[in-house]
Amino acid sequence: MVLRNPYQTYQKQAVNTSKPEELTLMLYQGMVKYIRLSKIALQNQQIEDSHHYNLRTQDILSELMVTLKQEYSIxxxxxxVYDYMKIRLIEANLHKKIELLEEVEQFAVQLTETWAAAMAINKGQN
Structure with missing residues (x-):
């Protein structure tokens, strides 16, 4: 019998039962989280950890890119924007520059806040 981590079970359930717009918000929030973890690791000279978190952020951006619905003008x-962010993350990873991570973090925070506000507006209209 394998015992699962309750938090992982909760996370999996949250993903499986979420609406697409909620999943997008989760991806944005995850991106901010991993950028911040990459920055902290880099500041602490934990290069492998920083690299790992940077790659997780790049994976999130890739997911956001492939799930874009092209029929929408935005x-x-x-x-x-996603492509630019990914390029900057790669540069940050190669050159170990916190400033580049901070630049991408600003974009990620803006996207998260804007998406959350749009969801709130949409919820208020329904």
Whole structure:
């Protein structure tokens, strides 16, 4: 009998039962979290950990990129923003520059806040 981590079970259940817009918010929040963890690791000279968190952030961006619905006019603009963020993350990872992580973090926080506000507006209209 394998005991599961209750938090992992909760997370999996949350993902399986969430609406698409909630999943997008979770991805944005995860991106902010992993960028911050990468920064902390880099500040503490934990290069492998920083690299790991940076790659997790890149994975989230890749997921956001492939799930964009091209029929919406904003999709092309978001794709360019995601692509730019990914390029900057790669540069930050190669050159170990916290400033680049901070730049991407600003974008990620803005995206998270904007998405959360849009969800709140949409909820108020329904």
């Amino acid at each position: 999709a092309e603009s978001l794709l360019r």
